[in-house]
Amino acid sequence: MSKLETNKVSRRDALKLIGVGGAGLLIGATGIEAASEKVSNFFSPSRADASEILPFYGKHQQGILTPAQDFMYLASFNLETSLKADVKNLFKKWTEAAALLSEGKSLGDSDFPSSPPIDTGEAIGLQAMKLTFTFGVGPTFFDKLSIQSIKPSQLKDLPHFSGDNLSDEWNGGDIVIQVCANDQQVSFHGLRNLIRIGRGTVSLKWMQHGFQRSSSADPSGSTPRNLMGFKDGTGNPDTKDEKEMNKHIWVQNGDGPAWLSGGSYLVARRIRIRVEEWDRSSLLDQEQTFGRHRATGAPIGEMDEFAKVDIKKTDDNGKLLIPADSHVALARGKGKIKILRRSYSYTDGLDIRTGKLDAGLLFVSFQRDIEKQFIPMQDKLAKMDLLNEYIEHNGSAVFACFPGVKNGSYIGEGLL
Numbered sequence: 001m002s003k004l005e006t007n008k009v010s011r012r013d014a015l016k017l018i019g020v021g022g023a024g025l026l027i028g029a030t031g032i033e034a035a036s037e038k039v040s041n042f043f044s045p046s047r048a049d050a051s052e053i054l055p056f057y058g059k060h061q062q063g064i065l066t067p068a069q070d071f072m073y074l075a076s077f078n079l080e081t082s083l084k085a086d087v088k089n090l091f092k093k094w095t096e097a098a099a100l101l102s103e104g105k106s107l108g109d110s111d112f113p114s115s116p117p118i119d120t121g122e123a124i125g126l127q128a129m130k131l132t133f134t135f136g137v138g139p140t141f142f143d144k145l146s147i148q149s150i151k152p153s154q155l156k157d158l159p160h161f162s163g164d165n166l167s168d169e170w171n172g173g174d175i176v177i178q179v180c181a182n183d184q185q186v187s188f189h190g191l192r193n194l195i196r197i198g199r200g201t202v203s204l205k206w207m208q209h210g211f212q213r214s215s216s217a218d219p220s221g222s223t224p225r226n227l228m229g230f231k232d233g234t235g236n237p238d239t240k241d242e243k244e245m246n247k248h249i250w251v252q253n254g255d256g257p258a259w260l261s262g263g264s265y266l267v268a269r270r271i272r273i274r275v276e277e278w279d280r281s282s283l284l285d286q287e288q289t290f291g292r293h294r295a296t297g298a299p300i301g302e303m304d305e306f307a308k309v310d311i312k313k314t315d316d317n318g319k320l321l322i323p324a325d326s327h328v329a330l331a332r333g334k335g336k337i338k339i340l341r342r343s344y345s346y347t348d349g350l351d352i353r354t355g356k357l358d359a360g361l362l363f364v365s366f367q368r369d370i371e372k373q374f375i376p377m378q379d380k381l382a383k384m385d386l387l388n389e390y391i392e393h394n395g396s397a398v399f400a401c402f403p404g405v406k407n408g409s410y411i412g413e414g415l416l
Contacts, residue, residue, distance in 0.1 A: 052127045052182075056102040060250065060404040061411075062132035064264055064340070064366050065239045068224065069130050069180040072210040072344045073191045074268060074362060076173025076397060077202040079144045087145065088416045090201045094135070094177075094194055095410035101190050104128030120196065123189040131190055134178040135411045136266050136399035141174040150415065152256040154371045155400050158267070161382035163393065170270045170395025173205045178266070178364070182215055206395070208270060210344025210362045223297060223305065226361050227273055227345045228390070230290050231297035234305055235331065237338045248338045248373070249366055251403075259414035262403030265370045267339075269363040270346075270395030276356055278390045289386040291326030299328065309335075327387045330380050337377055339367040360391070370398060 054062055081087065097107055104127055107119035142151035157172065177194060181187035188209075195204060212224040223231040237244045246252065251260045278286070287294055297305035301313060301321040311329045313321050322329050347359040367373040382388070402412050 049127050052129055053103050054128075054130050054132055056099040056133070056405065057407045058404045060262060060264075061134050061401060062102070063134035063178050063180050064249070064342070064401070065245065066130075066132050066180070067221070067239075068212065068233075068342055068344075069132070069187075070182045070212060070214045071184040071187045072178065072180045072362070072364075073187055073207060074210065074364065075177050075179070075191055075195070075207040076138075076205040077175040077177070077198065078205045079141065079174045079201070080203055081201050082144055082146070084145055084147070084416055086201050087412075088410075090198055091135075091412045091416065092410045093197050094133075095405060097193060097197055098133040098190070098411075101193065102128060102131050102133065104131070107193060120189060120192055122192075123186050126183065126186055126189075129181045129183040129186045131181040131186055132179070133190065133194075134176075134180075134266075134401055136176045136263075136401035137412070137415070138173050138176065138397065138399050140172065144174060147415075150257045150259065152260060152400055154256070154369065155265070155398065158370075158375065158378075158396055158398060161378055161393070163382050163388050164396070165392050165394050166396055167394050170206055170208075170397075172397050173399075175202060176266065176268070176397070176399040176401075184209075184211070208346055208362050208395075210346050212344055226343070227275060227347075227359055228278055228286070228290075229294055230286075230292060231305065232343055232361070233341045234292075234297055235309075235328075235338075236340055239340070244338075247368070249340050249368055251368055255368065259412075260400055260403070263401050264366040264368065265374075266399045266401050267363075267365045267367070267370060267374050268395070268397045268399075269393055271361045271363050272358065272392045272394055273360040274356075274390050274392070275359055281390075288323055289326060289390070291322040291328035323386065325384045325386050327381070327385055330385050331377060337373050339365045339373050339377070341365050366401070 054066060056062060079087070100107060104123075106121075106124060109117045109119070139151070139156050142148050177191065179187050179191040179194075181190065191207075215221065218224075223234050226232040237248050239245065249264050251263050251265070253261050255261070281289075283294065287300060291309075292299055293302075296303065298307055299309045299322060301315075309322070309328055309332050311320070311322050311324065311332065315321055341363070342365065343361055343363045345360070346362050347357065349358060350356070351358040365374060402415070405411055405413075
């Protein structure tokens with residue numbers, strides 16, 4: 001049994017948490033037993049709501065096909081070691097911790113009261129809240145461990161796109177962890193504990209939080225809106241269609257090194273929105289820019305959000321209803337290129353350099369092939385998209401996300 005499993009909150013300390021001890025001993029033996037049972041139930045995994053738990057182990061990693069939760073943290077790490085053994089040990093610890101945390105369990109206390117607790121504690125008593133972890137590695141990971149021979153050929157920095165204004169503080173990284181949950185404190189707790197476990201082996205390069213409308217604010221589960229007020233993710237492929245997922249999302253046997261089969265490529269782009277300029281534009285201009293009606297999310301000229309995007313449809317005067325340089329027209333193209341968008345809005349307060357809001361979209365997508373899917377789509381958008389007047393890409397990173405983890409195994413086992 002592992003240290004994380006054996007280091008649990010002591011019975012005595014748990015009793016203190018519910019006010020038993022000292023004067024509380026006057027309740028008598030029966031009361032103590034009842035209180036002890038209450039403590040046992042409180043810390044028992046059976047207390048967790050099963051509907052809030054998503055399985056960590058499986059054919060594919062969590063957090064890819066998982067319906068987007070309310071909150072997300074995306075963290076990029078630098079390796080501080082060149083030894084495979086160190087990374088293997090870290091991946092084992094991360095796997096063990098992620099599996100426990102996904103079930104709403106605590107990582108426990110130290111065996112010694114004078115030592116810091118193993119778990120940081122801010123999620124004690126909280127449900128799992130559909131917490132998921134997704135792990136991947138970047139191009140430089142292979143260079144630092146001198147294992148370039150098993151590096152996927154397409155795992156490399158994206159080319160410079162027209163209009164990019166990238167900042168190194170938001171670029172790249174050796175390892176990525178995406179943590180999502182329906183509660184921000186739960187998601188931060190998950191990432192914080194993995195950061196803590198990794199100290200000495202990895203260091204945090206950058207971290208971005210993300211949010212969308214909560215499930216309680218929109219029980220219908222409709223497509224979330226970005227900070228420009230438009231629905232984001234309408235054109236995603238059907239995640240329940242296994243054939244579609246194998247075609248567009250999951251890396252297949254023969255696509256590259258065997259260790260990546262069943263995984264996916266993650267592209268992250270930090271896109272700042274010039275919200276002050278956008279807020280001064282007319283609704284007509286906004287809808288022409290996106291190529292969709294803001295209220296419904298439907299393509300211009302249609303009523304339903306999921307109506308077919310007909311980029312050749314004209315009005316009575318022969319004018320295209322959806323501008324050829326609108327976002328939807330360019331992103332859709334001929335409809336053959338599909339990626340799975342899993343993006344979140346962000347706001348980092350005031351940019352003191354400009355006196356304007358630092359807010360935008362943390363674009364995250366998963367795809368089977370970056371070179372055939374993401375790059376041609378983004379190249380077209382960067383050159384022609386009407387939306388470029390209002391946005392700026394200032395961060396960029398790519399990662400190869402591992403296939404799923406079998407119980408008893410660990411993330412990246414096939415690689416290491």
